[in-house]
Amino acid sequence: MAFVVKKFGGSSVATPEKIYHLVDRVLAEKKPDDKIVIVVSAMGDTTDDLLALAGRITEHMPKREMDMLLATGEQVSIALLATAFMERGQKAISFTGFQAGIRTNASFTKASILEVNADRVKKALDEGNIVIVAGFQGITDEGDITTLGRGGSDTTAVAVAAGLKADICEIYTDVDGVYTADPRVVPNAIKLKEITFGEMLELARLGAGVMQPRAVEYGELTGTDIHVRSTFNRVEGTIIRGEYTMMEEKKFIIRGMASDSNVAKIAVRGVPDVPGVAYQIFDALAKENIAVDMIVQSASNVKEKNDIVFTVTKTDMADTVGVLEQLKGKIGFVRVDVEANVAKVSIVGAGMLGNPGVAARMFGALASEKINLDVISTSEITISCLIAKEDEKKAVNVVHRFFFPTEEK
Amino acid sequence: MAFVVKKFGGSSVATPEKIYHLVDRVLAEKKPDDKIVIVVSAMGDTTDDLLALAGRITEHMPKREMDMLLATGEQVSIALLATAFMERGQKAISFTGFQAGIRTNASFTKASILEVNADRVKKALDEGNIVIVAGFQGITDEGDITTLGRGGSDTTAVAVAAGLKADICEIYTDVDGVYTADPRVVPNAIKLKEITFGEMLELARLGAGVMQPRAVEYGELTGTDIHVRSTFNRVEGTIIRGEYTMMEEKKFIIRGMASDSNVAKIAVRGVPDVPGVAYQIFDALAKENIAVDMIVQSASNVKEKNDIVFTVTKTDMADTVGVLEQLKGKIGFVRVDVEANVAKVSIVGAGMLGNPGVAARMFGALASEKINLDVISTSEITISCLIAKEDEKKAVNVVHRFFFPTEEK
Numbered sequence: 049m050a051f052v053v054k055k056f057g058g059s060s061v062a063t064p065e066k067i068y069h070l071v072d073r074v075l076a077e078k079k080p081d082d083k084i085v086i087v088v089s090a091m092g093d094t095t096d097d098l099l100a101l102a103g104r105i106t107e108h109m110p111k112r113e114m115d116m117l118l119a120t121g122e123q124v125s126i127a128l129l130a131t132a133f134m135e136r137g138q139k140a141i142s143f144t145g146f147q148a149g150i151r152t153n154a155s156f157t158k159a160s161i162l163e164v165n166a167d168r169v170k171k172a173l174d175e176g177n178i179v180i181v182a183g184f185q186g187i188t189d190e191g192d193i194t195t196l197g198r199g200g201s202d203t204t205a206v207a208v209a210a211g212l213k214a215d216i217c218e219i220y221t222d223v224d225g226v227y228t229a230d231p232r233v234v235p236n237a238i239k240l241k242e243i244t245f246g247e248m249l250e251l252a253r254l255g256a257g258v259m260q261p262r263a264v265e266y267g268e269l270t271g272t273d274i275h276v277r278s279t280f281n282r283v284e285g286t287i288i289r290g291e292y293t294m295m296e297e298k299k300f301i302i303r304g305m306a307s308d309s310n311v312a313k314i315a316v317r318g319v320p321d322v323p324g325v326a327y328q329i330f331d332a333l334a335k336e337n338i339a340v341d342m343i344v345q346s347a348s349n350v351k352e353k354n355d356i357v358f359t360v361t362k363t364d365m366a367d368t369v370g371v372l373e374q375l376k377g378k379i380g381f382v383r384v385d386v387e388a389n390v391a392k393v394s395i396v397g398a399g400m401l402g403n404p405g406v407a408a409r410m411f412g413a414l415a416s417e418k419i420n421l422d423v424i425s426t427s428e429i430t431i432s433c434l435i436a437k438e439d440e441k442k443a444v445n446v447v448h449r450f451f452f453p454t455e456e457k
Numbered sequence: 458m459a460f461v462v463k464k465f466g467g468s469s470v471a472t473p474e475k476i477y478h479l480v481d482r483v484l485a486e487k488k489p490d491d492k493i494v495i496v497v498s499a500m501g502d503t504t505d506d507l508l509a510l511a512g513r514i515t516e517h518m519p520k521r522e523m524d525m526l527l528a529t530g531e532q533v534s535i536a537l538l539a540t541a542f543m544e545r546g547q548k549a550i551s552f553t554g555f556q557a558g559i560r561t562n563a564s565f566t567k568a569s570i571l572e573v574n575a576d577r578v579k580k581a582l583d584e585g586n587i588v589i590v591a592g593f594q595g596i597t598d599e600g601d602i603t604t605l606g607r608g609g610s611d612t613t614a615v616a617v618a619a620g621l622k623a624d625i626c627e628i629y630t631d632v633d634g635v636y637t638a639d640p641r642v643v644p645n646a647i648k649l650k651e652i653t654f655g656e657m658l659e660l661a662r663l664g665a666g667v668m669q670p671r672a673v674e675y676g677e678l679t680g681t682d683i684h685v686r687s688t689f690n691r692v693e694g695t696i697i698r699g700e701y702t703m704m705e706e707k708k709f710i711i712r713g714m715a716s717d718s719n720v721a722k723i724a725v726r727g728v729p730d731v732p733g734v735a736y737q738i739f740d741a742l743a744k745e746n747i748a749v750d751m752i753v754q755s756a757s758n759v760k761e762k763n764d765i766v767f768t769v770t771k772t773d774m775a776d777t778v779g780v781l782e783q784l785k786g787k788i789g790f791v792r793v794d795v796e797a798n799v800a801k802v803s804i805v806g807a808g809m810l811g812n813p814g815v816a817a818r819m820f821g822a823l824a825s826e827k828i829n830l831d832v833i834s835t836s837e838i839t840i841s842c843l844i845a846k847e848d849e850k851k852a853v854n855v856v857h858r859f860f861f862p863t864e865e866k
Contacts, residue, residue, distance in 0.1 A: 064513040098533070104473040105537050106544045113543075116551055117536035120529035124507070127526035128514050134522075135515045142525055146555075147600050168600070191556050191577070 049081040051214045055088070055183065055205035060220065060279050061125045062092030064132075071132045074178070077282075083173045085212065087183045087205040088129055090121025111156035115185070115195045119145065122182035122201075130180045140178045143169065145185035145193070149211070150204060152186035152194045155337060159186060159194035161203060161266065164211030173212075181208055202263035210270035216287075217267070217274050219259065224278035225286035226251070226258050229305040233441055234448045240286050240303065241294055247303045247396050248288045250430045254394040255308025264288060301406060302397030302451050307444050309391040309437050311341070312365040313423070316372060318353040318382025325379055326356060332371050338364045342392070342425040342434060350382060357423060359434065362388060390422065391440035394432040395447060407431050413450035419443050458490040460623045464497070464592065464614030469629065469688055470534045471501030473541075480541045483587070486691075492582045494621065496592045496614040497538055499530025520565035524594075524604045528554070531591035531610075539589045549587045552578065554594035554602070558620070559613060561595035561603045564746060568595060568603035570612060570675065573620030582621075590617055611672035619679035625696075626676070626683050628668065633687035634695035635660070635667055638714040642850055643857045649695050649712065650703055656712045656805050657697045659839045663803040664717025673697060710815060711806030711860050716853050718800040718846050720750070721774040722831070725781060727762040727791025734788055735765060741780050747773045751801070751834040751843060759791060766832060768843065771797060799831065800849035803841040804856060816840050822859035828852050 054074065061067050078084060089095075098117050102109045109117070126142035133140035145152075149165030172179045183201025186194050196203050202219055209217035226248065227237040243251075245268035252261040258276055267274045267288060277285030319325055326345065333340055343358040360368050365386060372384050393414075400406040410431055414421060419442065423434040435443055463483065470476050487493060498504075507526050511518045518526070535551035542549035554561075558574030581588045592610025595603050605612050611628055618626035635657065636646040652660075654677035661670040667685055676683045676697060686694030728734055735754065742749055752767040769777050774795060781793050802823075809815040819840055823830060828851065832843040844852055 064510075067514065101473075101533070101537065102540070105476065105540050109536075109540050110543055113536040113540045113551060116539075116553070117533055120532045123529045123532070124510070124526060127518075127522040128510065130525075131511070131514050131518050131522045134519055142522060144525070144602070193553070 049083070050079065051083040051212070052216055052218055053085045053087060053205050053209035053212065053214050054218045054220065055201055056086065056220050056279065057201065057222075058089040058092050058094070058125075059222070061088055061129060064128070067129055067132045071129070071136055071138075075133075075136060075138060083214070085169060085173070085179045085181060085208055085214070086129065087181045087201055087208060088122065088125050089183050089201045091125045091128075094121040094124065112192060115156045115193050118195050119182070119185045119193045122184055126180045126182045133178050133180070138178055139176045140180060141172050142180040142182070143172075144182045145204070146187035148181045148208065150186035150207065152188060152196070154188045154190070154192060154194065156192075156194055158197040158337065159188075160262070161186060161196065161207045164207045166208065166211035169208065169212060196262070200260065200262075202260040203266055206263045206266040206270075206272055206274060210266060210272045214272070217272055219263070219274060219276050220279040221258060221276060222279060223258060224281065224283050225276055226256075226288070226304065228300070228303070228452055229444055229448045230256065230307070233307070233444050234305070236448065236452065236454050238452060241284075242287050242289060242292050243303055244291060244398060245288055246429060247398055250394070250396040250427070251304045251306050254306035254392065254396065254430065254432060255310065256304060256306035259288070300397065300452065301399040301403050302395045303399070304396050305394065305444055305448055306396065307391055307393045307440050309440055310362050311359045311390060311392050311434075312362050313357065313359050313387040313390050313434060314365075314368055314372070315385040315387070316356045316381050317385060318348050318350045319356050320380055321352050321354050328379060329356065329372070329375060332375055333368060336367055336371055338368055338371070342423050342432060344423050344425070353382070359390075359392065359423070389437045390434050391437045391443075392432050392434050393440065393443045393447065394430055395451065396430050398429050400429060400431075409450055410447055413447045414443055417442055417446045419446075458492070459488065460492040460621070461625055461627055462494045462496060462614050462618035462621065462623050463627045463629065464610055465495065465629045465688065466610065466631075467498040467501050467503070467534075468631070470497055470538060473537070476538055476541045480538070480545055484542075484545060484547060492623070494578060494582070494588045494590060494617055494623070495538065496590045496610055496617060497531065497534050498592050498610045500534045500537075503530040503533065521601060524565045524602050527604050528591070528594045528602045531593055535589045535591045542587050542589070547587055548585045549589060550581050551589040551591070552581075553591045554613070555596035557590045557617065559595035559616065561597060561605070563597045563599070563601060563603065565601075565603055567606040567746065568597075569671070570595060570605065570616045573616045575617065575620035578617065578621060605671070609669065609671075611669040612675055615672045615675045615679075615681055615683060619675060619681045623681070626681055628672070628683060628685050629688045630667060630685060631688060632667060633690065633692050634685055635665075635697070635713065637709070637712070637861055638853055638857045639665065639716070642716070642853050643714070645857065645861065645863050647861060650693070651696050651698065651701050652712055653700060653807060654697055655838060656807055659803070659805040659836070660713045660715050663715035663801065663805065663839065663841060664719065665713060665715035668697070709806065709861065710808040710812050711804045712808070713805050714803065714853055714857055715805065716800055716802045716849050718849055719771050720768045720799060720801050720843070721771050722766065722768050722796040722799050722843060723774075723777055723781070724794040724796070725765045725790050726794060727757050727759040728765050729789055730761050730763050737788060738765065738781070738784060741784055742777060745776055745780055747777055747780070751832050751841060753832050753834070762791070768799075768801065768832070798846045799843050800846045800852075801841050801843050802849065802852045802856065803839055804860065805839050807838050809838060809840070818859055819856055822856045823852055826851055826855045828855075
């Protein structure tokens with residue numbers, strides 16, 4: 049008996065035909081005693097359609113109402129999917145986020161799951177149902193509907209799997225696993241059979257689009273294995289887990305690369321060199337839920353002043369500038385420079401811990417193509433470089449070639 | 458200070474432009490201290506679009522999933538409406554059925570409201586919000602989403618007004634009040650200033666489309682006055698209340714007429730003349746939630762057998778025949794005849810209690826136009842006649858002319 053949570057994205061339920069295709073695949077693979085929960089997103093373009101509708105009322109929809117609106121998308125798809133299973137003779141039942149017991153905090157439009165109370169899902173499974181759960185949404189203790197932000201369905205799936213103590217959480221995507229780099233950018237990218245939570249988390253955080261970081265985090269936190277696999281075929285994908293079970297998977301020092309051009313560089317110029325200033329800046333940004341990355345502080349060309357440089361996502365760029373402008377009088381910095389035309393290229397691998405010189409090898413690779421490094425940041429298992437956006441593709445390919453010579457494929 | 462629940466239908470929120478029109482009207486009429494709750498239906502054709510989508514999955518959607526699907530319609534409109542109020546600078550918040558505390562039984566697709574726990578709505582009003590509540594939907598004690606059936610938003614509005622002990626519940630419709638007959642059918646129909654719950658209930662039950670019977674029932678049960686008025690102008694409409702407050706409103710013996718062609722006549726022929734047979738039939742229909750009307754039992758042309766004739770709504774016709782076919786072996790009747798080409802014409806008025814001869818006057822009116830009566834049924838304040846559908850319009854006009862001579866207008 050397998051006990052699996054399967055997550056399908058919006059394109060898998062975009063039309064009634066695709067819904068039946070999904071149903072038939074799940075039923076073909078299901079053994080009689082299998083317990084199956086399916087987490088699903090909104091149909092195809094539904095979310096975009098709802099956003100367009102909202103845009104006709106206002107350009108700044110209050111976030112609580114935005115979540116009220118967007119949560120309808122998944123509610124439609126779960127009702128249709130459960131119905132399609134029943135049409136095929138399979139007992140099924142749909143649950144919204146609140147019915148599935150997905151408790152979140154009240155950060156509307158980007159809420160975090162606090163806990164999954166899976167009692168009702170468990171009961172429905174025990175009664176022989178395939179249980180269909182709306183991804184992307186939850187409920188606050190006050191009873192308000194929240195959404196987890198785009199792609200939050202992955203997190204829902206992992207959280208539900210954890211709440212149920214399911215064997216594994218399968219994430220169906222348009223790629224058939226996790227590659228050492230994006231195969232659309234690097235044709236020689238290699239598919240991994242396994243990757244650790246820590247590495248995957250870094251890759252996801254750094255822009256490798258396969259998995260949402262929070263979903264991986266939730267997996268790590270709860271020890272829930274995640275199988276990333278293809279919607280289009282039945283090939284084994286990549287399993288994200290606590291540690292490697294296959295020796296051959298450990299041969300590469302680095303495990304993957306990511307690049308991300310949804311970043312903007314913010315430079316706060318001429319910040320007074322007094323204690324607590326950086327705290328003031330980043331605390332104000334944190335209060336607005338703006339995630340900050342690649343922080344570098346350096347001496348300014350103004351005397352006794354520093355420059356504080358960091359990156360944010362492009363979507364947070366305007367908010368960031370707004371927050372900084374409000375602080376300007378209080379802190380007394382000179383100005384804010386914004387540069388959106390950048391990309392962050394990163395390498396990730398737990399193996400670099402025992403292998404000095406990995407950073408040098410990366411810089412060497414970039415230098416060999418005369419690519420200029422703007423900001424560098426490193427963490428235990430990651431090295432990231434901010435470069436000009438037009439060099440992104442070239443950078444990823446040359447670094448990949450240095451770490452994964454084609455012969456090894 | 459007024460404390461009002463206002464209900465608007467789907468056409469009032471069909472487009473962003475209409476949403477803002479509604480918002481501007483409400484705000485123009487609002488005094489600073491007024492407490493306002495707005496109950497709203499799904500935008501324009503949303504419900505039909507959702508039904509069409511469901512139809513592409515199956516023609517027989519399980520009712521629980523149907524409600525899961527349909528409830529999204531109102532959830533979209535409340536989010537947009539609350540947002541539009543906020544865009545105009547008015548604090549507002551939207552609540553789904555479950556958030557507004559609308560507890561129902563589990564009769565999916567036609568659930569009944571058991572209770573409204575208005576605590577959260579009250580709190581939001583006290584905080585200065587206009588509160589927007591999704592009509593048509595509620596939640597069972599198990600946490601399942603239900604809908605009240607089409608037009609259920611009227612019931613939501615009255616139930617919320619009752620739960621809040623609001624001063625009045627205003628139902629905005631495409632007519633400007635309750636008329637003695639449908640003005641599209643009877644050009645001389647007279648608008649009533651007041652009507653009692655009992656009379657309105659009979660009219661609604663008999664097919665006068667202005668108000669849902671259950672909404673009126675809820676008003677009567679809880680003593681909540683209901684003001685039926687126009688979406689298009691600010692003219693006073695008709696107030697439905699416990700008793701008349703204006704003497705001139707009592708001058709007519711009957712208060713209104715209704716006709717309904719959404720009925721089918723079911724004749725169970727050759728039913729054995731033994732005790733308990735009628736019980737068996739109507740109990741079985743009740744268990745399927747099929748409402749039965751105009752029951753007549755008469756001797757059959759088969760010896761020691763009876764014919765049992767009754768009407769149901771056309772939508773319940775197929776289910777009714779199904780239930781009867783299942784009983785056939787057990788009861789041993791001869792056959793079931795079904796006639797869908799009928800209409801029920803009714804007159805209603807508490808005044809007929811003290812005025813003998815009202816029925817005769819109605820039959821006389823119909824006879825004057827040579828309209829044949831098929832089944833007759835009467836209640837305390839109602840007389841109904843089943844006639845051929847093609848005579849419907851003629852029948853309504855001649856009866857109206859008899860009871861409301863044009864001179865009196």
